[in-house]
Amino acid sequence: MSVLRFENVSKQYPGGHAALEDVSFEVAEGEMLFVTGHSGAGKSTLLKLIHLSERPSRGAVVFAGRNLLKVRGGRIPQHRRQVGAVYQDHRLLTDRSVMENVSLPLILRGDHRSDIGKRVREVLARLGLGHREKALPTQLSAGEQQRVGIARAIVAEPKLLVADEPTGNLDPTLAAEIMSLFASMPERGTSVLVVSHDLPLLKRMKKRVLILDHGKLVDDISPADLAE
Numbered sequence: 001m002s003v004l005r006f007e008n009v010s011k012q013y014p015g016g017h018a019a020l021e022d023v024s025f026e027v028a029e030g031e032m033l034f035v036t037g038h039s040g041a042g043k044s045t046l047l048k049l050i051h052l053s054e055r056p057s058r059g060a061v062v063f064a065g066r067n068l069l070k071v072r073g074g075r076i077p078q079h080r081r082q083v084g085a086v087y088q089d090h091r092l093l094t095d096r097s098v099m100e101n102v103s104l105p106l107i108l109r110g111d112h113r114s115d116i117g118k119r120v121r122e123v124l125a126r127l128g129l130g131h132r133e134k135a136l137p138t139q140l141s142a143g144e145q146q147r148v149g150i151a152r153a154i155v156a157e158p159k160l161l162v163a164d165e166p167t168g169n170l171d172p173t174l175a176a177e178i179m180s181l182f183a184s185m186p187e188r189g190t191s192v193l194v195v196s197h198d199l200p201l202l203k204r205m206k207k208r209v210l211i212l213d214h215g216k217l218v219d220d221i222s223p224a225d226l227a228e
């Protein structure tokens with residue numbers, strides 16, 4: 001079963017040129033892959049279509065067997081709960097503590113308070129943020145804020161994690177740790193799609209890589225080919 005399928009997807013922004021053109025690919029359950037390409041190639045647009053902050057102009061995005069065209073209105077939050085997202089700008093709630101920000105997905109899905117505290121502390125500890133749980137996002141460094149965004153995206157163990165340049169603000173050691181954390185998610189049932197233009201990182205990870213060029217999917221490289 002595929003968790004995600006793009007069927008001949010094109011996206012034209014109002015007044016703009018085509019951000020995506022006839023893009024088709026499929027992501028298997030428990031697969032981890034990367035999307036790369038030049039600035040403006042359409043990488044963030046691709047993630048926005050998965051997360052329903054944008055809609056395709058043509059073609060279909062199918063998530064867990066459901067055409068997202070049919071997911072509208074009140075169903076959108078429900079869909080987003082199945083897709084953890086790490087954004088280029090972290091989008092944290094600035095008046096809420098780290099603990100509260102990361103708890104949110106669990107509160108929304110109705111977990112018990114007693115379970116939430118334990119689960120959130122576990123994830124914060126894994127991301128090296130255990131000592132910052134009471135801080136407000138504005139009191140954190142850029143890299144710490146980014147890690148809070150990552151913690152929030154993974155805390156509910158979504159079906160799919162999408163991350164837009166998740167290691168952009170992190171030093172190489174931390175970036176490598178975050179990547180190995182992502183790489184461990186498929187075995188917990190989460191597929192992972194990461195946008196990155198860090199080529200050395202892509203080569204090290206030895207995962208499938210999709211290459212976008214001016215909105216077109218120009219290459220789909222398998223891990224075996226990367227190793228050569």
Ligand SMILES: Nc1ncnc2c1ncn2[C@@H]1O[C@H](COP(=O)(O)OP(=O)(O)OP(=O)(O)O)[C@@H](O)[C@H]1O
Pocket residue numbers: 013014016018019037038039040041042043044045046
């Ligand atoms: N809201 C918008 N309205 C109009 N054009 C847009 C909008 N968002 C993106 N675009 C255009 O669509 C194209 C793809 O943008 P996108 O943000 O997907 O690129 P990207 O690959 O994520 O780039 P980067 O690496 O710089 O983040 C660009 O030409 C961009 O200018």
Ligand SMILES: [Mg+2]
Pocket residue numbers: 043044045088164
């Ligand atoms: Mg982008």
